[in-house]
Amino acid sequence: MQHFGEPLIYETGKGRVCVFPGLCKGCGLCIEKCPKKALRWSKYLGVYGTPTVEATEDCIACGMCQNVCPDCAILVIRDEGKKAAASGGS
Numbered sequence: 001m002q003h004f005g006e007p008l009i010y011e012t013g014k015g016r017v018c019v020f021p022g023l024c025k026g027c028g029l030c031i032e033k034c035p036k037k038a039l040r041w042s043k044y045l046g047v048y049g050t051p052t053v054e055a056t057e058d059c060i061a062c063g064m065c066q067n068v069c070p071d072c073a074i075l076v077i078r079d080e081g082k083k084a085a086a087s088g089g090s
């Protein structure tokens with residue numbers, strides 16, 4: 001999978017949410033589907049000049065937003081994943 005441009009990274013209690021403005025079309029599907037209502041509109045603009053989204057501290061890193069985004073504009077990294085990657089590195 002290829003992402004375009006630098007991501008906006010939001011640290012949350014359970015991990016981090018990376019939003020790629022170059023892919024986000026501002027459809028709002030992720031906001032609608034987030035079970036914790038942890039996403040809101042951002043001041044940063046996406047590929048069509050519409051707002052992107054940002055994650056708040058309420059995020060539980062469930063990955064729902066990543067799964068429903070039709071444009072692969074969100075990547076969710078859980079804290080436990082970061083630890084596993086760090087310990088498994090060379």
Ligand code: SF4
Pocket residue numbers: 023024025026027028029030031052053068069070071072073074
């Ligand atoms: S991140 Fe994806 S689902 Fe969320 S507003 Fe952007 S394009 Fe839509």
Ligand code: SF4
Pocket residue numbers: 017033034035036037038039055058059060061062063064065066076
């Ligand atoms: S990972 Fe889950 S809780 Fe966090 S913003 Fe996405 S849908 Fe909401």
